[in-house]
Amino acid sequence: MSRVINFYLLSYSIGSLKREKYKNIFLFVVISLLVALLASTFFLSNAMKSEYNTLIDTYPDIVLQNQKAGVAATIESSIADKLLLLDGVKNSEARVYGSYYFNHADSELTIIGVNMFTPSCSSFINDLMQKHSLHRGEILVSSNVKNLFNNYYYKEYFNFIKSDGSLKKMQIDEVFKNSKNFFNKNTLVMLKSDARDIFDYKEYEARDIAIDVANRDEVVSIALKIKRLYPHMNVITKEDLQVEYENLYNFKSGFFLTIFIISFFTFFIIIYDKLSGLNGEKRREIGILKAIGWRVGDVLNAKLYEGAILSLSGYLTGIILAFVYVYLLNAPLLKNIFLYSNNLLKDYTIHLSVEYETLALLFFLSVPIYIVATIIPSWKIATLDADEVMR
Amino acid sequence: MIISPEVLTIYIIDAIFILFASVAFVISVRIVKNYDVNATTALQYELEKKSYLVATIIRCLFYIKVPFFLFFIFILNNISFVLPGAMCGAGVVNSSSAAVPLLFLKLLNSYLFAYWILLDKDDMSIESQPYIKQKFFLYLLFYLLLITEIYLEFSMFLNIDITSVVDCCGVIFSHTDGSYMAQFFGLPASFYITLFYGNFALLLLSYLVKSRYIFALLNLIFVIVALLSLIAFFGIYIYELPTHHCPFCLLQSEYNYVGYVLYSLLFLGTFNGVVIGLHLFSVDVQKEKMRYSLIFLMLYVSTISYYFLGYYLKNSVWL
Structure with a gap:
């Protein structure tokens, strides 16, 4: 190991870094802050991604959507019964759900319609229905929504505004605990017939049809069968959604990265400039080193060690800062960029999810680039002529 | 894109x-x-x-x-x-x-x-x-x-x-496919075992003889032999699946990222071995390179053998 790293040279480099304290502290702080900023956006977007993935896991295997003029339209509920006849389909359900805009609080609520005694394709709803019961004109709300309603003095009932402008009064029946996943936090559950009433759906209409498949491996072929039966409709499998979200978040963080690249390059130009400038003392030091027999290669190595120490420690500090900021402090300010400003999602806590490639990516964007940026200035210093400097 | x-x-x-x-x-x-x-x-x-x-x-x-x-x-x-x-x-x-x-x-x-x-x-x-x-x-x-x-x-x-x-x-490295890879999979196990361990034994021999050209040449051959036998034969013991021949799945978390270790060892070993054939180093350096080469390759061979023999010890049957 001592062959690969020369420890005497390393200790010289550390000493040399200490001699120019203020300059190096400045460089160190800038590197760590840049890395910390970039790392926090990545950590945050990774956390959102994994949150979506756990959400998608609760989704049905296949969803059948109707389309009219390229826009999602309602679908006939009876199709669900026809699909049950297909081999391999375990369960199918005509789903009635949607979002409802609560004007006063400026919040989107998610309304999910259920049938009391038929199993749903969503495990979340099935669990819920085992614990609670619902009747006509009653709603089941998440504790988050309950708090929101309390704030507006809807303590026992809530008035939904229907599409014809009239009011529909619903009793708040029971409250269920917020699930860990933040996408369910603004949920309220009611019977399908009530939901149809609020959404102005006809008796035979549903938003889409969810299909559960008994054997995972058959999803693709069953999706094909359904597509053949209803070629004008949209068949979406769970995997499609996963890929779509993956791409969406790649795109989002890619966007951030492009912005940061600019700041990184600006920074490296500053480094280049800072390291190229040599004061008299530094010149004398190099001169003395050469006079006592240091070769160009030694000085060069010492300089590269300096760069490696500085960038590596800056990188590590940046990563630690980002951890603290995102996972301990819950990413104040930055969170609002990723979550759209819905009142109900504000108390979302970020769950730890670290992807190795993010750490590797940040490493490649900081350490090697810094070292490469120092090559030419270091070389200039190392090839100074001893006699010229000492004069 | x-x-x-x-x-x-x-x-x-x-x-x-x-x-x-x-x-x-x-x-x-x-x-x-x-x-x-x-x-x-x-x-x-x-x-x-x-x-x-x-x-x-x-x-x-x-x-x-x-x-x-x-x-x-x-x-x-x-x-x-x-x-x-x-x-x-x-x-x-x-x-x-x-x-x-x-x-x-x-x-x-x-x-x-x-x-x-x-x-x-x-x-x-x-x-x-x-x-x-x-x-x-x-x-x-x-x-x-x-x-x-x-x-x-x-x-x-x-x-x-x-x-x-x-x-x-599973399709690219398939047994039944008509591709050129499929022909390699059809070869008997004894062929790969002889080829792989035989090559390594020759390497050991040439180390004792201290002939730099032979050592380098055998190292060069070993790169090909090791990769080929890994894909066609030894890989299935790592996957514990007789039909899986992929050189990439080794790099996934399901197999503890063992691929990174294997490929790094193979690179370090064969590089140190091949380079002495390309360039005349001083005697000390040459000896050292040979030693390094052998150490890394030994680690590679023992890791492979661990999976290969370990499978037999655990299941008392060959794939």
């Missing part, structure tokens, strides 16, 4: 490679043309200084290139989650015609740049710098290879179509 933060990072690092490698290239051309140890001109003096710059640039590029190669493989595996049909890096490689030559070129370049660094180190240790023209001339060739590699890398990521379906490794 695929845009993810990881791929963008690859683009950025590649751009920096091109920039610095080109600076080194221009200087190398001047050195090859004008360098003259006996001259006392200002130009000669300047070139001597600049030769340090080139050497440092190439060294840095190589030290970045090695972990960057691992990162690249890691990213290939990750992209496979986005591509329909792909389940590991093999699917991604399958999605673009540039990928196979790119992988081979990356491997070749890793060997060549490592060789260059050793040549440089040896050259610097001798006062008269006997290899100076040779090493800068070699760099001119390596530069072209490096640029080709980067070009292929760009064209690969730009050509990946995330909507079209690709083959997964």
